[in-house]
Amino acid sequence: MGRRDATTRPARRVVVRRWRDPRLLTGVVLVLGATALGARVVVEADDTVEYWAVSDDVPAGDAVGRDDLVATQARLDGASGEAYVRVEEQLPDDLGGLRWTDDLGAGSLVAHDAWGSGAESRGHLPVSVQTGFLPADLGAGDLVDVWVGPGPGEPADLAAERFASGLRVLDAGQSETLGASVTRTIVLDLGSETLRGEQVAAIAAGHVTLVRVP
Template identity: 45%
Template sequence: MASRLHHRPWRDPRLLIGVLLVLGSTILGARLVAAADDTVRYWALDRAVAPGDSVSADDLVAVRVRLSSKVSDNYLPADEEFAEPLDALQWGERGAAGSLVERSSLQPKSSLGRSQLPLSVATGASPADLARGDLVDVWVGPGPGDESDDEAVRILQAVRIVETGDESASIGGSLAQTVLVDVADTQLQGSVVGTVASGHVTLVRVS
């Protein structure tokens, strides 16, 4: 009697390879879904903001991101209550559109005593394209033609431009513009006011 051959499909290499491919695809898909579930909605900036600007709902947009546990506490989840109403908050630092909102960048208006200091800035003593929101260092020293060995000194660091005025004739006859800068009251000492009023002011934009 001829021996009868038995076909055993589970030993077919093609079947085994197919099963492994399906299994691998299933595992990969499960991992991708699990990774997507790890994302959390955080607040990001929908537009650029400058220090001292009031916080508005129009500034914010919710985005889904995945952050490590080491840095996640630094940012503000979209489902978390703000410490105060938005109209009682202001931005404490410059932020670019699309960047995540750090907790430290939101500051209560009531906690910050601030003033606007006017500076008379001669033509050529500031960037030509100086604009509201720019951060500048304020240097004061002898003006052009002054006979003095004194060196210019930086009296204010990284203060925000509130407004730039039109050019007008200064006391010395040269063109100058009045520039308003936002300063904390702790920075605004009597010596600062006297120095900017009597010296040649130069504004250096900082990043």
């Protein structure tokens, strides 16, 4: 009986893992990092602000409509955010009387200077132009120079004269058959341009060519 029973196994020592175990430390660091990253994503998401954007392409010169605007979320920093119109801001009371000052693509944010009243315009000038004497794809918002050459019955050797420069197209019109020719009536915004009576008469009676300019 003094001898240890051969079938008795020695008790195993319980090993206590210390917190300094590299694998344990690595796991803790990964968990903390993931938590911090998740918190940062949430904070950044909360930094987004609602701005007005255009729902579809709008050409410069077109009237601004409420249907042109759609709210969108964006996160802009510093001065960039101040340049665009926030949804929380009050829209101009005369929104329907404003016109787009630049071409904007669908989804573009609306800057504070993206529209204007056009109050300085001196009027609208309709001109009848034969097909072939204006860009085929001329559209609202394009800028054109107005050249007038000799009209029917006038000497063909008379030089063409530029009557106006950089006028914005408000309405590109539709092709119409007039006698033997096909014409389009284009409506131009005079802006700050002033035309004298004889100039308007010459444009109406002469042969008009519209040259698109940058």
